[in-house]
Amino acid sequence: MSALKDRLSTDLTTAMKARDQLTTGTLRMVLSAVKTAEVAGKSARELTDDEVVLAVLTAEAKKRREAAEIFDTRDRAELADQERRETTIIERYLPQQLTDEELTELVTAAITETGAAGPKAMGQVMKVVQPQVIGRADGGRVSAEVRRQLAS
DSSP: OOHHHHHHHHHHHHHHHTTOHHHHHHHHHHHHHHHHHHHSSSSOOOOOHHHIIIIIIHHHHHHHHHHHHHHHHTTOHHHHHHHHHHHHHHHTTSOOOOOHHHHHHHHHHHHHHHTOOSGGGHHHHHHHHHHHHTTTSOHHHHHHHHHHHHHO
């Protein structure tokens, strides 16, 4: 078992013993998503820690952020708060997110490296930036920053 999956399982046991229903439910959903990702596809195999973070945890956190936004627009504050609390629990296992300044620096460096100019060069810049920020910044944030810098 990978170290991250082992940590998730241990934290689940701790949450169950503490009768922390929110953490217990969230970690059960995450471990279920990991198991589903492992058996999906042609060959069932155990995921590495990086794959767990990139393929499962970031997707689960994104689902909850999007659900919270939808609940906010539908005036369902209690459900939006629930989704945000679950996101906070999942984010404990994700790498430290990039600050706006760090993201700006990475995009600026990528634009300089590619010599990109204008909005049509967005794909070139994204190809360079995306591998550097994967798991550490939401794709929407990255594309918005690239768009902003290429427009100016």
